[in-house]
Structures are given as C-alpha cells and as structure tokens.
Amino acid sequence: MVNTRALITSLDDHELDVLAQSYRLATCASEHRELSINCTDLLKPELAMPFLQKVGAFWETDSMTAIVSLFAKRYAYLTIAAGLYAMSRYNKGMDLALNNSSLESHIQGEAWLPKVLLGNREVSCPLEGKRNEWRDEVIQRMFADNLATVWAALSNMSGVSQAVLWENTAIYVYWLYENQFAEGADEQERQQIEADYRYLVQDAPAHLFAQRTNPLQKFDSPKRVTAVSNTPIRVRKTCCFYYLAADEPDDYCPTCPKLKHG
Structure with a gap:
C-alpha cells in the first residue's frame, strides 16, 4: 500500500477489536473451509457457482437469483463496513482490494455470518494536507478494485442485474453512516464522518467505483x-429478490419497490 500520500502503520489493539467485534473483520482463517473462499475465486464460475450453491442452503432456496442477491448483501457489508469505519473514525486505510481479501465463513446457530480476512494487514494514514487524495485511494480499493469486479462476474454468471447488486451495496453505506458510525464519536469525528458520507453519496467520481456514474448517488x-x-x-429502486427465499410467498422487504407505497 505504499504511496506518496500516506504513511504506513497498523491498527492498534482497540481498533482491531472494534472492527473484529462489530464490522466483520476476521483475525484468522475459519475452520469452515468448504464455506470460505479467496475473493479472487469469486471471478471463476467453476469455483464460484458451487460455493454459492453451498451457501444457498442456509437460505433454503434453489433460486440462484435469490442466492446471488442475498450473498451480495453479505459480501458488500463485509467488504465495506470495516474499511469505511476505519477510514472515517480512525483515519486509517485498509487494503480491501480483491487480491488481498478472503471470505472466511463463520456459523452462528443456523446463520451464515462471513467475515473478511486481509493478507496484507498494514494500513495507511494520510499525510498532512493529502487526506482527500488518500481517501480516493481507500475508496477505490474497496469499490473499484473489489466490488465492481465481483458484481460484474456474478451478474454474468447468474443473470442478476448489476443494478441490484449495487443497490444492495448502497443500502449498507447509507445504513452504516446514518445509524452506526457516529456512535460514541466526538464532535470532530462526527464532522469527518458526515464529510466522508456526503462525499461518497454526492461528490465521489464514478471511476472510484469503476462505473459510468456514482452508484451510491444513483440509488x-x-x-x-x-x-x-x-x-x-428510503424505497428501493430495484427488488433484491428476498421474497424468492422467504418462508411465505410474497414476503417482500419493507422497502421493496414491488409494494404499493403510495
């Protein structure tokens, strides 16, 4: 992660504990290897599709459309949650590029709760006066260098629109910044959180997401x-196909556009 805009450092014990306990950062490999995968392998249909079928068993559905969308929600969260929190609260940039990440399976009761494990665990801190440029690099690694590539691959394999996968991502960005990140923050930290959120959904250029337009602004x-x-x-613009895996027919998410919101 060496660059001219940042210093290389590490997470301290408290920061690591918060990210591990609250934001799905793994500190070691999972024992459930059959349900864990190197993130680069999600680009390979011969590896990704059998993996997704195994994961689909937790949702008791054979619909690959539903499986891909439900998986995308979890993958989006574990890719962005720890990284954006570290960026906005600790001013530290984690390397969440695809080739530095693995998905580690954790099972709690009947729930599948994946976490992200990083190969290179060094983090960067912006040099004085360089935070905006540094922030772009951090954002690009997790969105353009990870999520955009995975969403394109999963869409090609399954036929699920990339718009659905990007909105699945966007709803977590909104929720994290609006409901989670400011908890326990002081005034200066709150201002930084608000500034980062505003930048992500209003001003961040499309190339940071490897898209033609900023998908967080779009949704x-x-x-x-x-x-x-x-x-x-915030009513969704796309349906996430949750109803295809629900226990009851026509059991839609409260924000689903299929419902008559009026």
Whole structure:
C-alpha cells in the first residue's frame, strides 16, 4: 500500500477489536473451509457457482437469483463496513482490494455470518494536507478494485442485474453512516464522518467505483412515510429478490419497490 500520500502503520489493539467485534473483520482463517473462499475465486464460475450453491442452503432456496442477491448483501457489508469505519473514525486505510481479501465463513446457530480476512494487514494514514487524495485511494480499493469486479462476474454468471447488486451495496453505506458510525464519536469525528458520507453519496467520481456514474448517488433518495411504513424509509429502486427465499410467498422487504407505497 505504499504511496506518496500516506504513511504506513497498523491498527492498534482497540481498533482491531472494534472492527473484529462489530464490522466483520476476521483475525484468522475459519475452520469452515468448504464455506470460505479467496475473493479472487469469486471471478471463476467453476469455483464460484458451487460455493454459492453451498451457501444457498442456509437460505433454503434453489433460486440462484435469490442466492446471488442475498450473498451480495453479505459480501458488500463485509467488504465495506470495516474499511469505511476505519477510514472515517480512525483515519486509517485498509487494503480491501480483491487480491488481498478472503471470505472466511463463520456459523452462528443456523446463520451464515462471513467475515473478511486481509493478507496484507498494514494500513495507511494520510499525510498532512493529502487526506482527500488518500481517501480516493481507500475508496477505490474497496469499490473499484473489489466490488465492481465481483458484481460484474456474478451478474454474468447468474443473470442478476448489476443494478441490484449495487443497490444492495448502497443500502449498507447509507445504513452504516446514518445509524452506526457516529456512535460514541466526538464532535470532530462526527464532522469527518458526515464529510466522508456526503462525499461518497454526492461528490465521489464514478471511476472510484469503476462505473459510468456514482452508484451510491444513483440509488440515494429521500426517506419518506409510505402506505406500508409509518417510519420514514428510503424505497428501493430495484427488488433484491428476498421474497424468492422467504418462508411465505410474497414476503417482500419493507422497502421493496414491488409494494404499493403510495
């Protein structure tokens, strides 16, 4: 991760503990190897499809459309949660590029809870006056150098639109910044969190996501009360296909565009 805009350092014990306990950062390989995978192998249909079929058993569905979308939600979270938190709270950049990441399977009861393990665990800190440029590099590694490549591959394998996969990603960015990251933060940290969030959803250039437009901006919309929700919600633009794996037919997510929100 050597560059001219940052110093190389490491996470301290407290930071590592927070990221491990709250944001799905693995500190060692999982014993469940049949449900773990090097992230670069997600680009190979002969490895990715059997892996996804095994994962699909946790959701009790044979629908590859549902499996890919539900997997994408989990993969998006474990790819961005720790990295964005470290960036916005600790001013530290983790290397979440695809070739530095592996998905480690953890099972809790009947739930599959994957984590991300990094090969190179060094982190970067921006040099004085270089935070904006450094931030672009951190964002590019996790979005353009990881998620964009995986979403393109999964879309080609399954036929699931990349728009669905990107909106699955966007909803976690919104939720993390709006509900999680500011907890326990002081005023200066809150300002940095808000500035990073605003940049991600409003100003970040499309090339940081390897897309023609910023997908986080594309799927952002004002929260509103609807006919199916008394609490203001951000109605999705795409359906995530959760209903294909639900216990009851037509059991849609509260924010699903298939519902009559009015």
